[in-house]
Amino acid sequence: MFTTRIPPMTTLSNQERPRLRKQPKQARSLAMVEAIIEATARILERHSHEGFSTNAVAELAGVSIGSLYQYFPCKDALMGALIVRESARLITEAQKAVTKTSGRAGISAFIKSCVDHQLRRPTLARLLDFEEARLPFDSDVQRANTQLRSIITELLITPDIPSQTDIQVATRDVMAIIKSMVDTAGEYGESAKSGLTERVERAVFGYLSFRFIPFCQTSDRKG
Secondary structure, eight states: OOOOSSSOOOOOOSSSOOOOOOOOOSHHHHHHHHHHHHHHHHHHHHHHHHGGGHHHHHHHHEEEEEHHHHHHHSSSHHHHHHHHHHHHHHHHHHGGGGGGGSSHHHHHHHHHHHHHHHSSSHHHHHHHHHHHSSSSSOHHHHHHHHHHHHHHHHHHHTSSOOOSSSSSHHHHHHHHHHHHHHHHHHHHHHHOOOHHHHHHHHHHHHHHHHHOOOOOHHHHHOO
C-alpha cells in the first residue's frame, strides 16, 4: 500500500495522528528525517511491532535519540510519517494513469500501480494496513483518499468507459474492489504481480460493463 495501500473510505475523524514537532527545511535535516522514516520501515519489516521502538529506529538511522525526538514525539508520529510517505508514493504512481490514451488503459495503469505498490514491500504493506486502521483517520489520510478517488473518477468519465448511472457510487465501488482484492492478496502473501493485476482488472472491468437485470424481470420474461 500499502506500503500503504488505498486508504480506508470512511468519514474524517476529529482526531489527528501525532505529527512531526517541526518540518525539516535544510538539506541535512531533510535527509535525517528521511533516514529516520526509512529506518522505521526497515525495523517493521525485520522485527514487526515487537522490535519497533524509537531507540531501535534511531540506532538504525544512525542518529541520536535526541535528534529523533526533535522531530518525532512518539512511535505513532513515526508510523504516521511513514504512512504519509507511502501514500504519497502510491499517488505519484497512480497519477500517471490519467496520462494514458484511453480510460481503459488508464484504469489498467491505476490497478497496476496499486498492485506494484503493495507487492514491492509486502511485509511493510501488511503492517501499515493494520496501522492505518488503528490510527485516527486524519486529514492526511483523507487528502490521499480524495486524490485517489479523483483519479478514478476522471478515468470513469472517459468516452471508452461504459456510462455509469452514478459516477460517485461507481468510483467508490471500483476503489473498494481494488482495495479489497489487493489487501487480501497481501494478507495471503501473494507475490505474482501479473496474476493479481489480471484478476483485479477482470473484476473492475466486469463491474463497469455488466448490465444488471433484476431477478423479477428475468422471471417475468420466463413466464
